[in-house]
Amino acid sequence: MAERSTAPETVRVMVVDDHAIVRRGLRAYLETVPDLRLVSEAADGQEAVDLLNERHVVGDPMPHVVLMDLQMPRLDGIEATRSILASYPDVKVVVLTSFSEAERVHAALSAGAAGYVLKDAEPEEVATAVRAAVKGEVHLDAAVARLLARRMASPQVGVTSLTARERDILVLVGQGLSNREIADRLVISERTARTHVSNVLSKLQLSSRTQAALLAIREGLVSPPG
Structure with missing residues (x-):
């Protein structure tokens, strides 16, 4: 549902959570997953930002994915x-939280999160979300995906307000194409593609490409993944 990229053989992960027991549990789990490697931990968002800045200054490899708690x-x-x-647009953030309220989900996706997983999920789902993020995909907890679908079911987010070109853009976003891939497909500049995507999100009152992709699936414009 988002920009795709080639995943590294070993995914570097940072864990950010203010509960030491959660960090310990994630550390123990990540040690059992061959293609994931914990490289850093932080007890709150500010420490996470500071640690990333330090890694950048000294030239240490940045984490590919940050597992981010919300309330800290x-x-x-x-x-x-x-x-x-x-500061680091190549770093992916996957939210791992206990909260499933629509407002929090909306805020996280609007901030650019590449996934949203609840802490009561199976450990394997955390690994799935991390792998999806590095491939440019978005993994949503099933309950969160249903919540977003219900939220988008209101009349004001219908696709009838879109122009033919904007409808084409929505279809391509639903297929998971990046702005560059959309530009290549439609033979337009990447800036024009980005503008079209922004217009589509604005008209449909959506906050992210993920929500646009879910809407495209719900409207039958594209087939669900898998």
């Missing part, structure tokens, strides 16, 4: 996600 002291997960992606 000093700097919460939403603001930390915005800050990290503003």
Whole structure:
């Protein structure tokens, strides 16, 4: 549902959570997964930002994916996600939280999160979300995906307001194409493709490409993955 890329053989992961027992549990689990490697831990969003800045300054490899809690002291997960992606756009953030309220999901995806997993999920789902993120895909907890689908079922997000070109853009977003891939497909500039995508999101009152892709699937414009 988002930009695709080639996944590395070993995915570097940072864990950000203010509960030491959660960090310990994730550390123990990641040690059992051959293609995932924990490279850093932080107890809140501000520490995560500081640690990433330090790695950047000294030239240490950056994590591919940050597993981010939402409710933390000093700097919460939403603001930390915005800050990290503003400085390091190649780093992916996957939210791992206990909260499934629509407002929190909406805020996380708007901030640029590449996944949203609930802490009661099976451990394997965390690994799936991390792998999806590095491939440019978005993994949503099943309950979160249903929540977004219900939220988008309101009349104001119908596709009838789109122009023919904007409808084409929505289809391509639903197929998981990046702005560059959309530009190549439609023989337009990447800037024009980005503008079209922004217009589509604005007209449909959506906050992310993920929501646009889900809407395209719900409207039958593209087939569901798998």
